[in-house]
Amino acid sequence: MMSRPLRIEFEGAWYHVMNRGTGRKTIFFTDEQRNYFLSLLGDVSFRFGAEIHAYCLMSNHYHLMIRTPEGNLQRIMRHINGVYTQYFNRTQKKDGALFRGRYKAIVVDADAYWIHLSRYIHLNPLDAKLVKQISQYRWSSYPAFIGKVKGPDWLIQTDILGGRGTKNQRARYKAFVEAGVDNELKKFYSKKGLSLILGDKDFQSRVLAGMEESIDVPDIRKHQSRKSITEIVAVVASYYQVPPNTLYEVVRGRNVSHPGRAMAMFLAQEQGGHTLSAIASAFKLKSYASASSSIRNLRQRLVGSKKLRKDLKQLLLALA
Numbered sequence: 001m002m003s004r005p006l007r008i009e010f011e012g013a014w015y016h017v018m019n020r021g022t023g024r025k026t027i028f029f030t031d032e033q034r035n036y037f038l039s040l041l042g043d044v045s046f047r048f049g050a051e052i053h054a055y056c057l058m059s060n061h062y063h064l065m066i067r068t069p070e071g072n073l074q075r076i077m078r079h080i081n082g083v084y085t086q087y088f089n090r091t092q093k094k095d096g097a098l099f100r101g102r103y104k105a106i107v108v109d110a111d112a113y114w115i116h117l118s119r120y121i122h123l124n125p126l127d128a129k130l131v132k133q134i135s136q137y138r139w140s141s142y143p144a145f146i147g148k149v150k151g152p153d154w155l156i157q158t159d160i161l162g163g164r165g166t167k168n169q170r171a172r173y174k175a176f177v178e179a180g181v182d183n184e185l186k187k188f189y190s191k192k193g194l195s196l197i198l199g200d201k202d203f204q205s206r207v208l209a210g211m212e213e214s215i216d217v218p219d220i221r222k223h224q225s226r227k228s229i230t231e232i233v234a235v236v237a238s239y240y241q242v243p244p245n246t247l248y249e250v251v252r253g254r255n256v257s258h259p260g261r262a263m264a265m266f267l268a269q270e271q272g273g274h275t276l277s278a279i280a281s282a283f284k285l286k287s288y289a290s291a292s293s294s295i296r297n298l299r300q301r302l303v304g305s306k307k308l309r310k311d312l313k314q315l316l317l318a319l320a
Helices: 031-047 073-092 110-122 158-162 169-178 183-190 201-209 229-240 259-270 276-282 288-304 306-319
Strands: 013-020 051-057 061-068 104-108
Touching: 013 073, 013 110, 031 051, 031 073, 031 288, 051 110, 051 158, 061 073, 061 110, 104 110, 110 158, 110 169, 110 183, 158 169, 229 259, 229 276, 229 306, 259 276, 259 288, 259 306, 276 288, 288 306
Parallel strands: none
Antiparallel strands: 013 061, 013 104, 051 061
Protein backbone atom coordinates (compact mmCIF):
# COMPACT_ATOMS: atom_id res chain seq x y z
CA MET A 1 0.00 0.00 0.00
CA MET A 2 1.41 3.38 -1.02
CA SER A 3 1.79 5.99 1.71
CA ARG A 4 0.05 9.31 1.41
CA PRO A 5 2.30 12.07 0.07
CA LEU A 6 3.04 14.78 2.60
CA ARG A 7 1.35 18.15 2.28
CA ILE A 8 3.22 21.24 3.41
CA GLU A 9 0.88 24.07 4.40
CA PHE A 10 1.56 27.49 5.85
CA GLU A 11 0.12 30.97 5.48
CA GLY A 12 1.38 32.79 2.41
CA ALA A 13 2.77 29.66 0.71
CA TRP A 14 3.11 29.57 -3.09
CA TYR A 15 2.42 26.31 -4.91
CA HIS A 16 2.61 24.69 -8.30
CA VAL A 17 -0.37 22.31 -8.23
CA MET A 18 -0.88 19.57 -10.81
CA ASN A 19 -3.36 16.75 -11.25
CA ARG A 20 -3.90 14.22 -14.02
CA GLY A 21 -6.80 12.03 -15.07
CA THR A 22 -6.69 8.44 -13.85
CA GLY A 23 -4.89 6.31 -16.42
CA ARG A 24 -4.07 9.56 -18.26
CA LYS A 25 -7.70 9.72 -19.38
CA THR A 26 -9.23 12.94 -20.65
CA ILE A 27 -10.66 15.24 -17.97
CA PHE A 28 -11.80 18.05 -20.31
CA PHE A 29 -13.91 17.05 -23.32
CA THR A 30 -15.86 20.26 -23.88
CA ASP A 31 -15.49 24.02 -23.54
CA GLU A 32 -18.36 23.92 -21.05
CA GLN A 33 -16.33 21.61 -18.81
CA ARG A 34 -13.27 23.85 -19.08
CA ASN A 35 -15.32 26.93 -18.26
CA TYR A 36 -16.87 25.15 -15.29
CA PHE A 37 -13.42 24.27 -13.96
CA LEU A 38 -12.37 27.91 -14.32
CA SER A 39 -15.49 28.98 -12.44
CA LEU A 40 -14.31 26.81 -9.54
CA LEU A 41 -11.05 28.77 -9.45
CA GLY A 42 -13.13 31.91 -9.04
CA ASP A 43 -15.17 30.17 -6.38
CA VAL A 44 -12.16 29.24 -4.22
CA SER A 45 -10.75 32.74 -4.53
CA PHE A 46 -13.94 34.04 -2.84
CA ARG A 47 -14.66 31.19 -0.47
CA PHE A 48 -11.17 30.34 0.74
CA GLY A 49 -9.08 33.39 -0.10
CA ALA A 50 -7.03 31.52 -2.72
CA GLU A 51 -4.88 33.65 -5.02
CA ILE A 52 -4.71 32.25 -8.56
CA HIS A 53 -1.61 33.59 -10.33
CA ALA A 54 -1.48 31.33 -13.41
CA TYR A 55 -3.28 28.31 -14.88
CA CYS A 56 -3.24 25.98 -17.86
CA LEU A 57 -5.85 23.34 -18.69
CA MET A 58 -4.66 20.49 -20.89
CA SER A 59 -6.80 17.60 -22.12
CA ASN A 60 -5.88 15.13 -19.37
CA HIS A 61 -4.30 17.32 -16.68
CA TYR A 62 -4.05 20.85 -15.34
CA HIS A 63 -1.46 23.21 -13.85
CA LEU A 64 -2.18 25.92 -11.28
CA MET A 65 0.02 28.51 -9.61
CA ILE A 66 -1.64 29.31 -6.28
CA ARG A 67 -0.79 31.36 -3.22
CA THR A 68 -2.63 30.59 0.04
CA PRO A 69 -2.73 33.58 2.44
CA GLU A 70 -4.69 31.42 4.90
CA GLY A 71 -2.55 28.26 4.60
CA ASN A 72 -5.50 26.14 3.45
CA LEU A 73 -4.43 24.40 0.23
CA GLN A 74 -6.04 21.08 1.16
CA ARG A 75 -9.46 22.66 1.54
CA ILE A 76 -9.06 24.58 -1.71
CA MET A 77 -8.09 21.48 -3.68
CA ARG A 78 -10.76 19.28 -2.10
CA HIS A 79 -13.31 21.76 -3.36
CA ILE A 80 -11.87 22.07 -6.87
CA ASN A 81 -11.27 18.35 -7.48
CA GLY A 82 -14.35 17.10 -5.66
CA VAL A 83 -16.89 19.47 -7.21
CA TYR A 84 -15.39 19.15 -10.68
CA THR A 85 -15.45 15.34 -10.49
CA GLN A 86 -19.15 15.43 -9.62
CA TYR A 87 -19.84 17.81 -12.51
CA PHE A 88 -17.74 15.77 -14.96
CA ASN A 89 -19.44 12.49 -14.05
CA ARG A 90 -22.85 14.11 -14.39
CA THR A 91 -22.12 15.63 -17.80
CA GLN A 92 -20.37 12.50 -19.13
CA LYS A 93 -22.86 10.09 -17.50
CA LYS A 94 -20.07 8.30 -15.64
CA ASP A 95 -19.19 7.59 -12.03
CA GLY A 96 -16.13 6.86 -9.96
CA ALA A 97 -12.78 8.59 -9.57
CA LEU A 98 -11.73 11.09 -12.23
CA PHE A 99 -8.21 11.95 -11.10
CA ARG A 100 -5.38 9.43 -10.69
CA GLY A 101 -4.97 10.23 -7.01
CA ARG A 102 -4.24 13.13 -4.74
CA TYR A 103 -3.02 16.26 -6.47
CA LYS A 104 0.71 17.03 -6.56
CA ALA A 105 1.65 20.28 -4.83
CA ILE A 106 5.16 21.74 -4.95
CA VAL A 107 6.00 24.56 -2.54
CA VAL A 108 7.75 27.31 -4.49
CA ASP A 109 10.29 29.93 -3.46
CA ALA A 110 8.32 32.72 -5.10
CA ASP A 111 11.04 35.35 -4.80
CA ALA A 112 13.32 33.28 -7.01
CA TYR A 113 10.95 31.25 -9.18
CA TRP A 114 7.45 32.72 -9.55
CA ILE A 115 7.98 34.29 -12.98
CA HIS A 116 9.96 31.28 -14.22
CA LEU A 117 7.27 28.89 -13.01
CA SER A 118 4.56 30.91 -14.77
CA ARG A 119 6.54 30.55 -18.00
CA TYR A 120 6.82 26.78 -17.47
CA ILE A 121 3.05 26.53 -16.95
CA HIS A 122 2.16 28.73 -19.92
CA LEU A 123 4.45 26.83 -22.33
CA ASN A 124 2.74 23.46 -21.78
CA PRO A 125 0.47 23.63 -24.87
CA LEU A 126 3.43 24.54 -27.07
CA ASP A 127 5.55 21.70 -25.69
CA ALA A 128 2.65 19.33 -26.36
CA LYS A 129 2.45 20.68 -29.95
CA LEU A 130 -1.21 21.68 -29.52
CA VAL A 131 -0.55 25.09 -31.09
CA LYS A 132 2.17 26.69 -33.18
CA GLN A 133 2.01 29.95 -31.23
CA ILE A 134 1.45 29.94 -27.50
CA SER A 135 -0.90 32.93 -27.69
CA GLN A 136 -3.34 30.80 -29.74
CA TYR A 137 -4.13 28.54 -26.79
CA ARG A 138 -7.37 29.66 -25.13
CA TRP A 139 -7.28 27.61 -21.96
CA SER A 140 -4.39 29.14 -20.11
CA SER A 141 -3.87 32.49 -18.42
CA TYR A 142 -1.19 33.47 -20.96
CA PRO A 143 -3.49 35.37 -23.40
CA ALA A 144 -4.60 37.54 -20.46
CA PHE A 145 -1.01 38.23 -19.41
CA ILE A 146 -0.04 39.51 -22.85
CA GLY A 147 -3.23 41.58 -23.18
CA LYS A 148 -4.84 39.50 -25.93
CA VAL A 149 -7.98 38.92 -23.83
CA LYS A 150 -9.39 40.32 -20.61
CA GLY A 151 -8.55 37.95 -17.80
CA PRO A 152 -11.10 36.80 -15.20
CA ASP A 153 -11.48 39.06 -12.17
CA TRP A 154 -9.97 36.44 -9.87
CA LEU A 155 -6.74 36.06 -11.88
CA ILE A 156 -3.92 38.00 -10.19
CA GLN A 157 -1.49 39.32 -12.80
CA THR A 158 0.31 42.12 -10.97
CA ASP A 159 2.94 39.98 -9.23
CA ILE A 160 4.12 38.15 -12.34
CA LEU A 161 3.98 41.19 -14.61
CA GLY A 162 5.77 43.20 -11.93
CA GLY A 163 8.71 40.86 -12.36
CA ARG A 164 9.26 42.42 -15.79
CA GLY A 165 9.64 45.97 -14.50
CA THR A 166 7.23 48.90 -14.54
CA LYS A 167 7.11 49.74 -18.28
CA ASN A 168 5.80 47.66 -21.21
CA GLN A 169 5.16 44.79 -18.81
CA ARG A 170 2.99 42.69 -21.11
CA ALA A 171 5.31 42.96 -24.09
CA ARG A 172 8.32 42.19 -21.93
CA TYR A 173 6.57 39.22 -20.34
CA LYS A 174 5.67 37.90 -23.81
CA ALA A 175 9.32 38.09 -24.86
CA PHE A 176 10.36 36.37 -21.62
CA VAL A 177 7.95 33.45 -22.12
CA GLU A 178 8.81 32.99 -25.78
CA ALA A 179 12.50 32.70 -24.84
CA GLY A 180 11.69 29.25 -23.43
CA VAL A 181 12.03 27.41 -20.13
CA ASP A 182 15.41 27.74 -18.42
CA ASN A 183 17.60 24.67 -17.88
CA GLU A 184 17.25 24.72 -14.09
CA LEU A 185 13.48 24.21 -14.22
CA LYS A 186 13.80 21.62 -16.99
CA LYS A 187 16.18 19.65 -14.79
CA PHE A 188 13.91 19.98 -11.74
CA TYR A 189 10.77 18.73 -13.53
CA SER A 190 12.55 15.97 -15.45
CA LYS A 191 13.43 14.07 -12.27
CA LYS A 192 11.43 10.91 -11.60
CA GLY A 193 11.12 11.52 -7.87
CA LEU A 194 9.85 15.09 -8.02
CA SER A 195 10.75 17.15 -4.95
CA LEU A 196 8.07 18.72 -2.77
CA ILE A 197 9.99 22.00 -2.70
CA LEU A 198 11.25 24.22 -5.53
CA GLY A 199 13.97 26.41 -4.05
CA ASP A 200 17.56 26.49 -2.90
CA LYS A 201 18.87 24.70 0.20
CA ASP A 202 18.23 27.67 2.48
CA PHE A 203 14.59 27.86 1.37
CA GLN A 204 14.15 24.11 1.77
CA SER A 205 15.59 24.30 5.29
CA ARG A 206 13.25 27.11 6.29
CA VAL A 207 10.22 25.23 4.99
CA LEU A 208 11.21 21.91 6.53
CA ALA A 209 11.92 23.56 9.89
CA GLY A 210 8.17 24.02 10.37
CA MET A 211 7.09 20.88 8.58
CA GLU A 212 5.81 18.91 11.59
CA GLU A 213 3.12 21.51 12.26
CA SER A 214 2.24 22.10 8.61
CA ILE A 215 1.79 18.72 6.96
CA ASP A 216 -1.50 16.85 7.05
CA VAL A 217 -0.28 13.78 8.93
CA PRO A 218 -2.51 13.10 10.69
CA ASP A 219 -5.31 15.04 9.05
CA ILE A 220 -6.87 16.71 12.10
CA ARG A 221 -9.94 17.84 10.17
CA LYS A 222 -11.16 14.24 9.82
CA HIS A 223 -11.42 13.98 13.60
CA GLN A 224 -13.30 17.24 14.17
CA SER A 225 -16.95 16.93 15.04
CA ARG A 226 -19.56 18.82 13.01
CA LYS A 227 -21.46 21.53 14.87
CA SER A 228 -25.24 21.51 14.80
CA ILE A 229 -27.08 24.59 13.57
CA THR A 230 -28.28 25.16 17.13
CA GLU A 231 -24.71 25.14 18.44
CA ILE A 232 -23.55 27.51 15.69
CA VAL A 233 -26.40 29.94 16.34
CA ALA A 234 -25.64 29.91 20.07
CA VAL A 235 -21.98 30.84 19.46
CA VAL A 236 -22.88 33.57 16.95
CA ALA A 237 -25.56 35.00 19.23
CA SER A 238 -23.14 35.09 22.16
CA TYR A 239 -20.51 36.85 20.04
CA TYR A 240 -22.95 39.53 18.88
CA GLN A 241 -24.60 39.68 22.33
CA VAL A 242 -28.15 39.03 21.14
CA PRO A 243 -30.71 36.34 22.06
CA PRO A 244 -30.39 33.26 19.78
CA ASN A 245 -34.04 33.48 18.68
CA THR A 246 -33.38 36.85 16.99
CA LEU A 247 -31.10 35.10 14.49
CA TYR A 248 -33.76 32.60 13.51
CA GLU A 249 -36.49 35.13 12.81
CA VAL A 250 -37.17 36.66 9.39
CA VAL A 251 -37.34 40.45 9.66
CA ARG A 252 -39.07 42.23 6.80
CA GLY A 253 -37.58 45.32 5.20
CA ARG A 254 -34.26 46.20 3.62
CA ASN A 255 -31.12 46.16 5.81
CA VAL A 256 -33.01 45.50 9.03
CA SER A 257 -31.91 41.92 9.66
CA HIS A 258 -29.16 41.37 12.24
CA PRO A 259 -25.72 40.74 10.66
CA GLY A 260 -25.31 37.66 12.82
CA ARG A 261 -28.18 35.93 11.00
CA ALA A 262 -26.34 35.76 7.66
CA MET A 263 -23.11 34.89 9.47
CA ALA A 264 -24.83 31.98 11.22
CA MET A 265 -26.13 30.67 7.88
CA PHE A 266 -22.68 31.01 6.35
CA LEU A 267 -21.06 29.09 9.21
CA ALA A 268 -23.78 26.45 9.13
CA GLN A 269 -22.75 25.64 5.57
CA GLU A 270 -18.99 26.22 5.78
CA GLN A 271 -18.21 24.92 9.26
CA GLY A 272 -21.17 22.69 9.97
CA GLY A 273 -21.50 21.13 6.52
CA HIS A 274 -25.30 21.52 6.57
CA THR A 275 -27.33 21.49 3.37
CA LEU A 276 -29.03 24.60 2.05
CA SER A 277 -32.41 22.94 2.59
CA ALA A 278 -31.64 22.32 6.27
CA ILE A 279 -30.39 25.90 6.68
CA ALA A 280 -33.50 27.31 4.99
CA SER A 281 -35.75 25.26 7.28
CA ALA A 282 -33.89 26.28 10.46
CA PHE A 283 -33.91 29.98 9.57
CA LYS A 284 -37.55 29.95 8.40
CA LEU A 285 -36.83 30.76 4.75
CA LYS A 286 -39.16 29.82 1.90
CA SER A 287 -36.57 27.86 -0.09
CA TYR A 288 -32.95 26.76 -0.23
CA ALA A 289 -32.42 29.43 -2.92
CA SER A 290 -33.04 32.13 -0.29
CA ALA A 291 -30.43 30.55 1.98
CA SER A 292 -27.98 30.36 -0.92
CA SER A 293 -28.57 34.05 -1.70
CA SER A 294 -27.95 35.12 1.91
CA ILE A 295 -24.73 33.11 2.13
CA ARG A 296 -23.50 34.36 -1.25
CA ASN A 297 -24.20 37.98 -0.27
CA LEU A 298 -22.24 37.59 2.97
CA ARG A 299 -19.32 36.00 1.11
CA GLN A 300 -19.19 38.99 -1.22
CA ARG A 301 -19.35 41.42 1.72
CA LEU A 302 -16.47 39.62 3.41
CA VAL A 303 -14.18 40.64 0.55
CA GLY A 304 -14.61 44.35 1.26
CA SER A 305 -15.16 44.42 5.03
CA LYS A 306 -12.29 44.06 7.51
CA LYS A 307 -14.82 44.14 10.34
CA LEU A 308 -16.73 41.15 8.96
CA ARG A 309 -13.51 39.21 8.33
CA LYS A 310 -12.44 39.89 11.92
CA ASP A 311 -15.85 38.69 13.18
CA LEU A 312 -15.55 35.53 11.08
CA LYS A 313 -12.06 34.77 12.38
CA GLN A 314 -13.18 35.13 16.02
CA LEU A 315 -16.26 32.98 15.44
CA LEU A 316 -14.22 30.23 13.77
CA LEU A 317 -11.90 30.21 16.78
CA ALA A 318 -14.89 30.01 19.12
CA LEU A 319 -16.30 27.05 17.16
CA ALA A 320 -12.98 25.17 16.92
